[in-house]
Amino acid sequence: MDPNLSCLILFNLICLVACTSENHQHNGSHHYDYCVVGGGPAGLQMGYFLSKAQRNYIILERNSGPGSFFNKYPRHRKLISINKIHTGRQNREFNLRHDWNSLLSDDPNLLFKRVSREFYPPADTFPLYLSMFVKELGLRVLYGVDIGKIRAVQSQTARRYLLTDQHGSHYFCSILLVATGLWVPQTVDFVGSDLVEGYESISTNPEDFKNQAVLILGKGNSAFETAQSILGSASRVHMLSSSPVRLAWQTHYVGDLRAVNNELIDTYQLKSLDGLVESRLEKIVIARKKDNGLYLTLKKYVNVKNSSDVTREELPSHHIDNFPMRKPYDRVIRCLGFRFNFSIFDSSACPPNSENAKGRLPGLTAWYEATDTPGLFVLGTAGHSRDYRASAGGFVHGFRYTVRAVHRVLEQRYHTNNWPSTTLLTTQLQSWILKRVGEASGPYQMFAVLGDLILLRGSDCVYLDEFPLQALPQFSSLSGHTVPSRGLIVVLMQYGKKKIDYLGSNRAETDWTKAWKSNFLHPVLYYYETLPTKDDMKLLPEGWPLPRPKAIHHMVEDFLAEWESPISHIQPLRRFLEHCLQTDLRTFYAESCFRSSLTHHKPPPFCQQGYLKQQGVIHSSELQQHFPTSGLSG
Structure with missing residues (x-):
């Protein structure tokens, strides 16, 4: 045979084998017990717990590295998550109360402070930290896997999820953990919305806004972050949204406007050409007139024939001649946040829209399982519907704990491992509670959402950390523990319900006999003889995180957040516990x-x-x- 022909045949065989191998790689099927979709902080946090438990799992990430969202956002490259390195304490658990970026692990050195020492770190450092987290813990992550379709497959024995990526490869899993975050820009459709630029694509160079009049739609952190970056170059900056500004230091919600971004409030209130206006976006019109300026008016004053692409039509005059937005704008920018990507789900697997957050988030049970979609759990920012505008579940320093709670639910349901607990003598209970309220980071960050449970058994008790409070009616099935006949105590952190002047002279309560009037974050203990029911959870008193208990005890707020004063904190706590336990908890010679x-x-x-x-x-x-x-x- 001709040697050249032999070489050609051999070459073709090699190519055929290579192509077959590549097609097998792209079109093959992969089977796992757990599939985690998304390699951001929530996905990696769950990956750590699954790895520690030696479960069969995989993390699927569409980009080339972890935390890719932070390679672009926030656009002006400063995180607003606190990185407080120096607390004066060596207690690692306590320090996590003030470290809003680190993920949970058993490695005491695997903390965010290794990549940044800045109080508000640069955004580029977060993917760097996540890469370090993956590498040092050996997490199983597949990069470049873009899941485009998710559907449920029901067999005679079980329900599984089938995930298909951009190459047609299939991933089968029994439990699906969605940690894709929120990255689809939130938009509002109105006449002229096509003339609006998006936060996701605007220039971040302040010089590009030199001497321009800018209208920003939205009043959240992304909107104010954008406004702050151009204050020194734009001629005027106006901000419009349906609701007034909500300041985080007033609402205690970290997703509201943070002080680090609120310089425009100064320039507005000190009358320096910038301003804030309220109107529903669905009711406005933005049109370009023949002078090329962008004008804003209300929809009810515009003829049907007027639209943003009709440049020769004059807009009707305003109903009042001092309309606050009567002057033209050079640019209009949309900064309305993001929404969950529902498009990747088939109808058989798609979670419903939550009633919270204007439908931007999926609807979930109290244990973060998608409603009517068993075996599909939503983690991280995408799971924020459970505590939207109420706690920190949409942020790393909050959802690192809810992810741990979900993992504990998974361990009980699928592997019969009970919720971790500690058995204590009743004489040890008071000291244990004081230790938890003094240092525990989970209930501190996820206030009114995660709480500690104490199962009272007489001479001893069982202490469980960080159980989802709204899931109390399902406590036994989710935890593997039963509530004894003597009842249970729930320990949680909560703010006061009263609306006050948060910087006024009467903002704090210092009298322990009036602890129930505390305004700032403080421990509260609820004693129940039996578990609250589903109906009880639906009929909560206004402003209460839990149903009305048999007995309740507020530990008076403390300026140092240290609940260890003998008279103000310890003695009232002991008397409450004695009331619940019907026993004397004093110590004796x-x-x-x-x-x-x-x-x-x-x-x-x-x-x-x-x-x-x-x-x-x-x-x-x-x-x-x-x-x-x-x-x-x-």
Whole structure:
């Protein structure tokens, strides 16, 4: 045979094998127990817990690296998540209260401060941190996998999810964990909306706005971030939305306008050409007149024939001659935030729209499972419908804890591993509660959403951390624990319900006898004889995170957020616990325990569990060294 022909045949065979291998790679099927869609912070956080539990999982990310959203957003490249490195404390759990960027792991060094020391870090540092998180924990992530279609497949034995990527490859999984975040720009359709630029595509060079009049649609952080970047170059900046500005320091919601972005409020209130206006966007019209200026008016004053592309038609005159937006604008910019990408879901798997956030988010159960879509859970920012405008579940420092809660639900449901718990003697309960309210970061960040549960069993109790409060009616099935006949106590953090002047002279309550009037974040304990029902959860008193309990105790707010004062905090807490447990929780000297054992049928628990079991102070050589100076003999 001709050697050249042999080489040609061999070359063709190699190409055929290579093509077959490539097609198999792109069109093959892959099977996992857990599929995590999205390699952002929520997806990686879940990946860590799945990896730690040694589950069969994969994380599918459409881009070439983790956290790709932050390669572009925020557009002006400054994060507004706090990176407070120096707290004066070495307690890692406490420090997470003020570290809003790190993810949870067992590695004490795997923290965001390794990539940035700035209080408000540059956005580019976050993907860098996430890459470090993936590498050092060895998480299983497939990059360049763009899932375009998700559908449910029902067999005779089980329901699974089928995911299809851009190459036609299939991924089958029993449990689908969606962590795609919010990245689809939120738009509003009105006459002239085609003349509007989007936040996602505007120039970030202030010089491009030099001496221009700019109208910004929206009054959230992206809108004010944009306004702040052009204040020094634009001739005037106006902002329009349907609602007034909500300041985060007034609402306690970190998604509202943060002080780091609110310089335009100064220039507005100090009358320096900038301003804020309210109107529903559906009711406005933006049209370009023959002088090429963009004019805004109300839809009711415009003839049907007027539209944004009719440049020769004169707009009707305004109904009042001092209409605040009567002058033309050079540019109109849309900064209305983002929405969940529902388009990748087939009708068999698509979660419903939530009633919160104007339908921008999927509807979820209290344990973050899509309503009417079993086995599909939504994590991270996309799961914010459960606490929209109420807590921090839409942000890293909040959803790192809700992701952990979801993982605990998965472990119980699919692997019969009960919710982690600690068994305590009743005499230890007060100290444990004080420790948790003093340092725990989960209930502190996810206030009124995640809380600690105490199952009362008499001489001892079972303590569970960070259970989703709205899921209390389903507690037993989600946690694997049952509520004993003596009832349970829920410990959570919450703000006061009263509307006050948050910088006024009477903004804080310091009298422990009026702790229920506390305005700032403080611990609250709810005692229930039985679990609240679904109906109870639907009929909450206004402003309450939970149904009305059998007994309730507020620990008075504290300026230092340290609830350890003997009179103001500890003694009232002990009396509340004694009321719930119907027992004496005081500590006693040995002599008092001896007298009590002679004069009472049932001595206090401290004496039963200590003195009567001959459990005093443990002897040690260090303690013995102090005997002479204390007047004691060895």
